[in-house]
Amino acid sequence: xxxxxxxxxxxxxxxxxxxxxxxxxxxxxxxxxxxxxxxxxxxxxxxxxxxxxxxxxxxxxxxxxxxxxxxxxxxxxxxxxxxxxxxxxxxxxxxxxxxxxxxxxxxxxxxxxxxxxxxxxxxxxxxxxxxxxxxxxxxxxxxxxxxxxxxxxxxxxxxxxxxxxxxxxxxxxxxxxxxxxxxxxxxxxxxxxxxxxxxxxxxxxxxxxxxxxxxxxxxxxxxxxxxxxxxxxx
Amino acid sequence: xxxxxxxxxxxxxxxxxxxxxxxxxxxxxxxxxxxxxxxxxxxxxxxxxxxxxxxxxxxxxxxxxxxxxxxxxxxxxxxxxxxxxxxxxxxxxxxxxxxxxxxxxxxxxxxxxxxxxxxxxxxxxxxxxxxxxxxxxxxxxxxxxxxxxxxxxxxxxxxxxxxxxxxxxxxxxxxxxxxxxxxxxxxxxxxxxxxxxxxxxxxxxxxxxxxxxxxxxxxxxxxxxxxxxxxxxxxxxxxxxxxxxxxxxxxxxxxxxxxxxxxxxxxxxxxxxxxxxxxxxxxxxxxxxx
Amino acid sequence: xxxxxxxxxxxxxxxxxxxxxxxxxxxxxxxxxxxxxxxxxxxxxxxxxxxxxxxxxxxxxxxxxxxxxxxxxxxxxxxxxxxxxxxxxxxxxxxxxxxxxxxxxxxxxxxxxxxxxxxxxxxxxxxxxxxxxxxxxxxxxxxxxxxxxxxxxxxxxxxxxxxxxxxxxxxxxxxxxxxxxxxxxxxxxxxxxxxxxxxxxxxxxxxxxxxxxxxxxxxxxxxxxxxxxxxxxxxxxxxxxxxxxxxxxxxxxxxxxxxxxxxxxxxxxxxxxxxxxxxxxxxxxxxxxxxxxxxxxxxxxxxxxxxxxxxxxxxxxxxxxxxxxxxx
Numbered sequence: 001x002x003x004x005x006x007x008x009x010x011x012x013x014x015x016x017x018x019x020x021x022x023x024x025x026x027x028x029x030x031x032x033x034x035x036x037x038x039x040x041x042x043x044x045x046x047x048x049x050x051x052x053x054x055x056x057x058x059x060x061x062x063x064x065x066x067x068x069x070x071x072x073x074x075x076x077x078x079x080x081x082x083x084x085x086x087x088x089x090x091x092x093x094x095x096x097x098x099x100x101x102x103x104x105x106x107x108x109x110x111x112x113x114x115x116x117x118x119x120x121x122x123x124x125x126x127x128x129x130x131x132x133x134x135x136x137x138x139x140x141x142x143x144x145x146x147x148x149x150x151x152x153x154x155x156x157x158x159x160x161x162x163x164x165x166x167x168x169x170x171x172x173x174x175x176x177x178x179x180x181x182x183x184x185x186x187x188x189x190x191x192x193x194x195x196x197x198x199x200x201x202x203x204x205x206x207x208x209x210x211x212x213x214x215x216x217x218x219x220x221x222x223x224x225x226x227x228x229x230x231x232x233x234x
Numbered sequence: 235x236x237x238x239x240x241x242x243x244x245x246x247x248x249x250x251x252x253x254x255x256x257x258x259x260x261x262x263x264x265x266x267x268x269x270x271x272x273x274x275x276x277x278x279x280x281x282x283x284x285x286x287x288x289x290x291x292x293x294x295x296x297x298x299x300x301x302x303x304x305x306x307x308x309x310x311x312x313x314x315x316x317x318x319x320x321x322x323x324x325x326x327x328x329x330x331x332x333x334x335x336x337x338x339x340x341x342x343x344x345x346x347x348x349x350x351x352x353x354x355x356x357x358x359x360x361x362x363x364x365x366x367x368x369x370x371x372x373x374x375x376x377x378x379x380x381x382x383x384x385x386x387x388x389x390x391x392x393x394x395x396x397x398x399x400x401x402x403x404x405x406x407x408x409x410x411x412x413x414x415x416x417x418x419x420x421x422x423x424x425x426x427x428x429x430x431x432x433x434x435x436x437x438x439x440x441x442x443x444x445x446x447x448x449x450x451x452x453x454x455x456x457x458x459x460x461x462x463x464x465x466x467x468x469x470x471x472x473x474x475x476x477x478x479x480x481x482x483x484x485x486x487x488x489x490x491x492x493x494x495x496x497x498x499x500x501x502x503x504x505x506x507x508x509x510x511x512x513x514x515x516x517x518x519x520x521x522x523x524x
Numbered sequence: 525x526x527x528x529x530x531x532x533x534x535x536x537x538x539x540x541x542x543x544x545x546x547x548x549x550x551x552x553x554x555x556x557x558x559x560x561x562x563x564x565x566x567x568x569x570x571x572x573x574x575x576x577x578x579x580x581x582x583x584x585x586x587x588x589x590x591x592x593x594x595x596x597x598x599x600x601x602x603x604x605x606x607x608x609x610x611x612x613x614x615x616x617x618x619x620x621x622x623x624x625x626x627x628x629x630x631x632x633x634x635x636x637x638x639x640x641x642x643x644x645x646x647x648x649x650x651x652x653x654x655x656x657x658x659x660x661x662x663x664x665x666x667x668x669x670x671x672x673x674x675x676x677x678x679x680x681x682x683x684x685x686x687x688x689x690x691x692x693x694x695x696x697x698x699x700x701x702x703x704x705x706x707x708x709x710x711x712x713x714x715x716x717x718x719x720x721x722x723x724x725x726x727x728x729x730x731x732x733x734x735x736x737x738x739x740x741x742x743x744x745x746x747x748x749x750x751x752x753x754x755x756x757x758x759x760x761x762x763x764x765x766x767x768x769x770x771x772x773x774x775x776x777x778x779x780x781x782x783x784x785x786x787x788x789x790x791x792x793x794x795x796x797x798x799x800x801x802x803x804x805x806x807x808x809x810x811x812x813x814x815x816x817x818x819x820x821x822x823x824x825x826x827x828x829x830x831x832x833x834x835x836x837x838x839x840x841x842x843x844x845x846x847x848x849x850x851x852x
Contacts, residue, residue: 050417074420086415088408099408102401103420151419270635323824331634332581332784333823336776340819343773347813457769461646468639499654506647513636514628 001026001186002047002155007056009039009046016042018210019056024155029177029187029200034207040190041083043207044157047188048080049073060155074103079153083160083190085144089133093124096132096143100150109152116183117146120176138169145176149185156180158189162197174200198222240373242494243487248379248448250486251386252441256459257466257478258390259437262397265473266410266430269321270331272338274463275456276345277309277435281442282451283349284308286358298363298443305443306436313435316341317428342456349453357450360443382444389440393433394475406430410473438463458502462489465509470520477521527709533788534701541795542694545687555686557802559758562690562697565794566751568778569704569787570744576785577708577716578740581634584625584641585748586772587648592618592749593756593766594652594662597671600757602661607674611753618749619742626741631734649767667763674757683758696754700747701791707740708787716740770812773819774801780822783829792830 002024009017016039024030034040045051047058049070058066060078088096097117101110118125121142127135135143141161148156161177162170178200181187191197198204204221206214214227221227263271288294288301320341324333366377397403408416409426417423466485470477485505492504512519541558548554571585596614600607629640651657658664673682681689715736756762774797782793804811826833
């Protein structure tokens with residue numbers, strides 16, 4: 001579904017990604033692990049059209065999407081769910097969700113998606129009149145994911161969904177992502193180094209210093225001693 | 235004497251309502267694009283000249299109705315293009331705020347002197363909407379003033395409704411609150427920036443059409459208007475529509491009262507003193523947030 | 525740019541300007557332009573210090589200039605105080621005015637500072653033209669027409685003999701430029717650069733942003749007032765027309781041409797702009813029109829001014845080998 005080949009990305013003069021190649025098949029959950037500040041978020045942002053300077057190939061459903069703006073990509077079904085949530089603080093939960101369905105292709109499905117999102121996150125339904133800035137960390141995370149789902153995307157790029165959450169909430173978020181995946185969404189997930197996440201992954205990538213240093217499935221990763229120690233904490 | 239006071243209050247209310255409309259535009263640009271528009275006053279004059287051109291030399295059928303019908307899209311187009319070609323290219327610089335101030339100030343000088351060159355220095359007067367007067371409990375109100383008041387407040391409510399209840403309005407608010415978030419959900423920031431600029435151009439242009447019937451259209455009248463809408467915006471708190479509404483009426487009243495008691499020379503000075511004191515006590519204005 | 529390089533550029537530049545009267549001393553028009561260039565170079569550099577280095581969006585520069593000019597002229601005209609003293613008094617007056625304006629507004633966010641300082645500018649016109657101004661002796665709408673010339677050690681410096689006046693202006697300009705250079709390159713300058721980089725970090729190091737801003741604002745207001753007063757005694761007449769937006773924009777062009785925050789640039793910008801402006805004088809009412817268009821065009825096309833242009837041409841010259849493409 002998504003095919004990235006030899007991707008370089010820059011912030012100003014600094015090169016953040018170096019020849020990154022990944023493939024994500026439809027219906028998979030691909031997980032990218034790696035230490036902080038090594039370019040994982042940049043990869044997601046590059047895919048979603050949020051980084052200006054990129055070189056290489058990005059293909060989505062067989063079509064090159066490199067250099068397209070985020071508005072076009074959202075319309076094609078690729079959405080970025082930010083680690084720091086990027087909600088609209090002084091708007092109600094409902095308005096935040098409505099804005100999630102801003103893109104043209106999402107508008108006809110706004111009602112259906114709203115119902116589905118409320119089914120997935122019943123708590124958001126209770127708080128739909130509340131301002132986004134008054135939500136707790138976990139709720140805000142859910143709102144961010146829910147807003148992403150409102151775009152009717154097929155491909156979700158989720159950036160560190162567990163960041164700043166206590167372990168029990170983390171588990172909740174991960175199981176929700178699994179649930180979303182079961183409903184037919186393809187997910188590319190970025191995390192730092194959390195053991196539970198390997199349960200979720202159909203495919204695992206490790207990124208260090210802007211390069212992919214490991215590709216494989218869960219079992220292969222567990223066999224690799226270096227990875228076991230550093231990233232999986234097993 | 236007592237009747238005179240009522241006149242003064244009415245005049246304050248009317249100017250206040252038009253200021254509110256114009257300040258709302260300014261607070262909108264600042265809130266959404268964080269840019270400062272020094273050419274704002276020149277768009278006020280532009281509104282006046284558009285109305286004059288349509289009504290006097292062209293003598294358009296339908297009078298003011300046609301003027302509003304034509305002026306709104308025209309002002310929108312002008313505002314949109316100016317943002318796109320003059321302001322948007324500056325956003326890539328670190329010190330773009332100063333650069334935007336400079337460009338818009340240059341634009342204002344260009345426009346004001348352009349009006350002078352095209353229309354001449356003589357003031358133009360606009361025909362009135364309606365003539366006649368209404369008597370309410372002994373006080374006499376010009377029907378025209380009443381119409382201006384209603385149109386200004388109506389326009390304001392209309393814009394407010396659009397911002398609160400339409401998808402585009404919601405997108406504008408989204409960009410104001412979190413530009414990065416807006417980009418993530420697929421809102422095109424550049425389009426929203428340009429549209430906001432254009433909408434504010436409509437607001438001040440309409441203000442120009444409304445107030446120019448009471449006063450005149452002159453090539454350099456815009457500077458004062460810009461400063462006043464600016465003061466209203468800062469006084470009420472930048473980015474706070476509600477604050478600028480209160481501020482507009484307070485300043486409209488202040489202007490009418492000071493003008494009546496001390497003379498017009500003191501209006502600008504008193505407005506400035508009020509602003510300075512307010513900012514000294516409340517650095518973010520009356521209802522400023524953030 | 526290093527302190528020595530800045531000083532060297534200025535020394536060479538002013539030395540060249542300083543010997544010009546030997547060649548053009550009998551051409552009144554040229555001498556007048558040169559004097560104007562010197563005066564505006566100081567005003568533009570002061571503004572550059574405020575906007576480019578201290579990062580204060582002040583739009584009150586012309587207001588301080590005019591306030592200084594009026595203050596000195598009124599004192600000399602009505603109270604017959606020798607202009608040498610009135611110029612200094614005017615400087616102190618604008619310095620205090622700077623503090624008074626700065627106290628409430630320098631703590632505010634950028635656009636508010638712009639508003640308040642521009643408000644000073646906009647209030648000055650009705651103040652000087654109206655009854656208050658007339659009562660104080662501003663001459664109202666006509667302005668002041670016969671301002672006494674400067675007298676120093678029994679010599680009279682006036683616009684009748686331009687060469688001596690040129691050298692007097694020259695001396696004043698060099699002193700003012702030296703003060704500005706010291707501000708930029710002293711501890712204050714460093715503090716400001718730190719503040720611009722990261723206000724929070726600089727504050728944690730004990731750099732008090734407000735105090736520095738206020739001090740620089742006061743000093744530049746002082747210098748601007750002095751040079752404004754000087755200007756008043758040179759031209760011999762003042763009117764509130766100076767507060768029209770075109771002079772303001774002309775000053776802005778100087779800054780844009782020279783490059784904001786590129787210090788000796790503002791001086792260069794002033795010389796270029798004043799000369800072009802004087803040459804455009806025959807265009808009459810179309811001059812402000814062109815000036816306005818010029819500001820907009822220059823900001824868009826020449827984002828770093830002449831200095832930036834020279835620098836980028838220079839680096840293009842040097843950067844001929846292809847290996848300098850960013851890689852890491």
